[in-house]
Amino acid sequence: MALVVRGLVGGGTELLEGRLWLSELVVGxxxxxxxxxxxxxxxxxxxxxQAERTIxxxxxxxxxxxxxxxxxxxxxxxxxxxxx
Numbered sequence: 585m586a587l588v589v590r591g592l593v594g595g596g597t598e599l600l601e602g603r604l605w606l607s608e609l610v611v612g613x614x615x616x617x618x619x620x621x622x623x624x625x626x627x628x629x630x631x632x633x634q635a636e637r638t639i640x641x642x643x644x645x646x647x648x649x650x651x652x653x654x655x656x657x658x659x660x661x662x663x664x665x666x667x668x
Contacts, residue, residue: 589615 589611596607649656
């Protein structure tokens, strides 16, 4: 990975007419942006999986209530359940 970054900095230096500092700044900024995007995607995926798991647990609990008592808490209270 370090060799790839060094190569990008070298190529950027050539494109920016020998301005090594500017090439390092651009490549470093792009690397940070890429890392931030990867972290954001990972966190988003984790949160989506947690939400799906919570919904599945809730649905299983409702099914258990229906099989055990013949109705769910919402049905007993007179609330309508809304499918997602």
